[in-house]
Amino acid sequence: xxxxxxxSVDEHARSEPRLSGAEFLRANHDVLLTDWxxxxxxxxxxxxxxxxxWLIDHLPELLSSLADAVEHGPEALDERLEMVHTxxxxxxGFDLGEVAHEYALLRRCILHRLETQGxxxxxxxxxxxxxxxxxxxTRTMTFFWExxxxxxxxxxxxxxxxxxxxxxxxxxxxxxxxxxxxALTVNTAAVMMLEGxxxxxxxxxxxxxxxxxxxxxxxxxxxxGLAALERRPFFVRSAxxxxxxxxxxxxxxxxxALYGLPLMDGERLLGMxxxxxxxxxxxxxxxxxxxxxxxxxxxxxIAQAELHAREHAARKEAERSLAxxxxxxxxxxxxxxxxxxELRYLRINSTLARINGHSVEEHRGRTLHEMVSGGVAGPxxxxxxxxxxxxxxxxxxxxxxxxxxxxxxxxxxADYFPVRTPGGVLLGVGVTVVDIADHKRAEAALxxxxxxxxxxxxxxxxxLRNPLHAVxxxxxxxxxxxxxxxxxxxxxxxxxxxxxxxxxxxxxxLDFARSRLGGGIPVTRQRVNMVELCQGxxxxxxxxxxxxxxxxxxxxxxxxxxWDPDRVTQVLGNLVVNALQxxxxxxxxxxxxxxxVTDVVMRVCNEGDPIPEELLPHLFDPFKGSRQPEQxxxxxxxxxxxxxxxxxxxxxxxxVRVETGPEQxxxxxxxxxxxxxxRGYLPP
Numbered sequence: 001x002x003x004x005x006x007x008s009v010d011e012h013a014r015s016e017p018r019l020s021g022a023e024f025l026r027a028n029h030d031v032l033l034t035d036w037x038x039x040x041x042x043x044x045x046x047x048x049x050x051x052x053x054w055l056i057d058h059l060p061e062l063l064s065s066l067a068d069a070v071e072h073g074p075e076a077l078d079e080r081l082e083m084v085h086t087x088x089x090x091x092x093g094f095d096l097g098e099v100a101h102e103y104a105l106l107r108r109c110i111l112h113r114l115e116t117q118g119x120x121x122x123x124x125x126x127x128x129x130x131x132x133x134x135x136x137x138t139r140t141m142t143f144f145w146e147x148x149x150x151x152x153x154x155x156x157x158x159x160x161x162x163x164x165x166x167x168x169x170x171x172x173x174x175x176x177x178x179x180x181x182x183a184l185t186v187n188t189a190a191v192m193m194l195e196g197x198x199x200x201x202x203x204x205x206x207x208x209x210x211x212x213x214x215x216x217x218x219x220x221x222x223x224x225g226l227a228a229l230e231r232r233p234f235f236v237r238s239a240x241x242x243x244x245x246x247x248x249x250x251x252x253x254x255x256x257a258l259y260g261l262p263l264m265d266g267e268r269l270l271g272m273x274x275x276x277x278x279x280x281x282x283x284x285x286x287x288x289x290x291x292x293x294x295x296x297x298x299x300x301x302i303a304q305a306e307l308h309a310r311e312h313a314a315r316k317e318a319e320r321s322l323a324x325x326x327x328x329x330x331x332x333x334x335x336x337x338x339x340x341x342e343l344r345y346l347r348i349n350s351t352l353a354r355i356n357g358h359s360v361e362e363h364r365g366r367t368l369h370e371m372v373s374g375g376v377a378g379p380x381x382x383x384x385x386x387x388x389x390x391x392x393x394x395x396x397x398x399x400x401x402x403x404x405x406x407x408x409x410x411x412x413x414a415d416y417f418p419v420r421t422p423g424g425v426l427l428g429v430g431v432t433v434v435d436i437a438d439h440k441r442a443e444a445a446l447x448x449x450x451x452x453x454x455x456x457x458x459x460x461x462x463x464l465r466n467p468l469h470a471v472x473x474x475x476x477x478x479x480x481x482x483x484x485x486x487x488x489x490x491x492x493x494x495x496x497x498x499x500x501x502x503x504x505x506x507x508x509x510l511d512f513a514r515s516r517l518g519g520g521i522p523v524t525r526q527r528v529n530m531v532e533l534c535q536g537x538x539x540x541x542x543x544x545x546x547x548x549x550x551x552x553x554x555x556x557x558x559x560x561x562x563w564d565p566d567r568v569t570q571v572l573g574n575l576v577v578n579a580l581q582x583x584x585x586x587x588x589x590x591x592x593x594x595x596x597v598t599d600v601v602m603r604v605c606n607e608g609d610p611i612p613e614e615l616l617p618h619l620f621d622p623f624k625g626s627r628q629p630e631q632x633x634x635x636x637x638x639x640x641x642x643x644x645x646x647x648x649x650x651x652x653x654x655x656v657r658v659e660t661g662p663e664q665x666x667x668x669x670x671x672x673x674x675x676x677x678x679r680g681y682l683p684p
Contacts, residue, residue: 029063035109043101069128070128168202176203179275189206190274192217192224194270200214200215202271217246222247226244238281256276257277257281275287339368383416397413403437410437411440472499511570528562530561533568534569553592576591582606602671606665610661611660654671655670
């Protein structure tokens with residue numbers, strides 16, 4: 001800025017009184033601010049923030065301070081204003097060049113306003129104004145440089161504090177110590193970590209260090225707790241007298257300024273940090289900025305330490321889990337393995353490794369075909385591929401091959417199942433293998449014993465029929481003798497009853513043998529009347545059991561159907577004899593026939609104790625259906641009668657069920673389809 005050339009000023013202008021620089025700045029205060037703001041906006045262009053009031057901020061006071069300095073000298077220039085203005089600009093993201101350019105624009109606006117109004121300043125005022133503006137720029141540059149250097153030096157020292165990887169408390173105390181060394185007015189500083197819903201002092205330096213460590217403040221209480229709740233800084237001018245300061249040692253220490261900042265990891269609150277001064281009621285802007293830099297660094301270290309702690313804990317847990325898994329794999333009596341998508345063994349226990357004929361170490365990273373030899377690998381691979389393709393398990397696969405451990409033939413049952421992450425990603429296939437060779441041998445021995453028993457029963461039953469027929473015929477002939485006394489006739493009746501019962505038992509034995517050895521009980525269907533068949537059976541049994549009422553009730557007209565008459569009479573005979581054996585003495589046994597559209601329903605009812613509940617699931621199993629003598633049964637049987645009933649009814653594609661209770665007694669219900677149902681039909 002230059003004084004106007006005296007040769008270019010006419011005599012009239014020389015004679016006019018000139019304004020003082022201070023009066024000009026005060027008179028054009030608002031106009032200059034408007035011109036400057038417009039010039040700054042044009043210079044910034046697209047970089048203008050959405051909120052524009054920040055542009056003016058300290059400029060009104062700064063312009064007034066400039067007028068005072070022009071009028072009274074440099075000592076009237078308020079240094080605090082340009083420092084505050086510079087700090088505010090830097091917080092908004094501007095660099096030092098842009099701050100200096102703002103002052104250049106202010107100088108240009110003052111000159112432009114002087115030229116527009118055609119006014120001239122008093123001699124020397126324009127020079128003094130330029131000197132003050134230069135002083136503003138110089139002090140701003142110096143302040144910015146010193147502040148930057150101070151922060152960089154402190155950050156460098158803080159970086160040195162982390163080189164030996166100290167624990168969290170030591171690291172935080174080192175950072176706070178660097179802060180106190182750089183900010184001379186700071187007498188104490190601390191970090192309060194968030195633990196649950198409380199802030200706990202975990203690191204402290206300076207005054208009352210030992211007294212504040214471990215103290216707690218609830219979030220939302222006191223000045224620090226409320227600042228933590230609202231995620232904002234706090235400032236207290238006199239901590240020793242302010243009741244909002246809940247840490248009593250700080251009050252007793254006679255602190256004045258107390259400033260705190262939340263420690264943040266993104267949107268997550270980590271804790272609070274504070275610094276206090278015993279000598280100052282307020283901290284300088286440079287100290288505040290330095291404290292911000294320290295807390296940002298501390299937040300980063302805390303977040304990183306927490307991440308490392310979680311990673312370490314997760315690694316330890318993973319190692320513990322793997323150790324437990326290895327122990328379980330080795331202790332398991334079955335073979336276990338895990339294979340990836342290429343069917344490489346990632347994990348295998350020693351049991352399965354021995355079955356494959358190699359060590360555990362040899363399996364790792366090797367494929368199925370490299371470890372499993374012979375014709376076993378093909379079927380196993382097919383099952384594994386099926387699991388990988390469908391994502392569904394393959395169960396109960398039988399593997400038969402020479403046993404490399406015990407020698408001779410071996411047999412194993414294998415299950416293959418998908419292994420997924422919690423998110424459902426398929427990682428590979430799990431395998432369990434159980435040695436069932438002993439089970440197979442025991443099963444074969446048992447089947448051999450069962451076959452021998454059934455063959456023996458069949459032979460015995462067949463060989464007993466001829467002598468039994470002879471006994472029955474002899475008893476029949478004796479019964480025809482007219483002059484038998486009562487005792488002899490009673491003996492003949494007992495012989496006939498016994499032979500009838502033996503005949504039924506032998507028939508049941510032979511039918512059982514046919515069903516188990518010959519592929520089922522044979523039937524020969526013909527069109528017969530169910531009433532005639534049943535009545536004939538009951539008449540024969542009435543002769544054998546004359547003291548027991550055996551009645552038949554018929555409902556419906558059409559009781560014809562296509563059945564094997566011998567098998568129908570055998571079913572009814574077995575059911576009625578079973579009812580006679582388990583009914584109370586002298587109580588009747590009732591047989592009912594009901595004609596339905598497609599079936600004829602046969603029911604045999606007797607009064608007596610209900611069948612025990614534990615017997616019902618096995619009532620129609622061979623050798624298990626009858627009650628034992630110690631359970632109140634008056635007659636011991638082979639337990640084949642109900643089994644033969646079930647087999648005959650199934651051959652006729654019918655159904656049989658039982659109902660029993662203390663009041664209704666026991667009712668066996670048999671459904672006889674009139675004609676054979678279509679092939680594949682399942683009875684209800």
